[in-house]
Amino acid sequence: MAKKITALKAQKKNSDRVSVFLDGEYAFGLFRVVAAWLQVGQEIDEEKIRQLNQTEAGEKAYQRALNFLSYRVRTETEIRRNLNKHDTPESVIEEVLERLRRNNLVDDLHFASTWVENRSEFRPRGRRALQSELRQKGVEQEVIEEALENLDEEELAYRAAKKNARKYLRFEWPEFRKKLLAFLARRGFNYGVAAPVVEQVWAEEQEQA
Numbered sequence: 001m002a003k004k005i006t007a008l009k010a011q012k013k014n015s016d017r018v019s020v021f022l023d024g025e026y027a028f029g030l031f032r033v034v035a036a037w038l039q040v041g042q043e044i045d046e047e048k049i050r051q052l053n054q055t056e057a058g059e060k061a062y063q064r065a066l067n068f069l070s071y072r073v074r075t076e077t078e079i080r081r082n083l084n085k086h087d088t089p090e091s092v093i094e095e096v097l098e099r100l101r102r103n104n105l106v107d108d109l110h111f112a113s114t115w116v117e118n119r120s121e122f123r124p125r126g127r128r129a130l131q132s133e134l135r136q137k138g139v140e141q142e143v144i145e146e147a148l149e150n151l152d153e154e155e156l157a158y159r160a161a162k163k164n165a166r167k168y169l170r171f172e173w174p175e176f177r178k179k180l181l182a183f184l185a186r187r188g189f190n191y192g193v194a195a196p197v198v199e200q201v202w203a204e205e206q207e208q209a
Helices: 046-069 076-085 090-102 108-122 127-136 141-147 153-168 173-186 191-208
Strands: 003-010 017-022 025-031
Touching (some): 025 046, 046 090, 076 090, 108 141, 127 141, 153 173, 173 191
């Protein structure tokens, strides 16, 4: 049976939401954007109410995703995990992600590329470490490979080694080599990349000394 909308009132505690009154009684609350097409005097049936509640669920999840994104850029997997924690239905999650994509608010390749750039600038890491970090963020392997396509591991290893070499200069060559290789390994550089870099840094430091 259809019911008549008798009032639409902005909520005092949240101006983005509207209280809907049917036949003189409070029925439910909606986001303003969901309630935009409603008007006092309009009659709505149970099916229309169900559709409104479904749209409301999608808008609620979307707003939650926007809030999650307000702290930093996220991957699709991170957003999915966050919405899952709030028991958001899978169909709603997919709608939210599609909406975020359309609005250019989520882009895993952009995320991965930015992650690599920031790491390379401030804390140089090797391909292995970067792959591991991005996998933990839920980035697909194909996207990771594209983001790492132009990575110059030798240059990054050199910068990382140069920055940390001085703390090991009190040691003789064998111990210096061992410790700096271990440091570079922790940063994700393989032996083939790290060993020549360690030799180069040692030679430069000895020449300067």
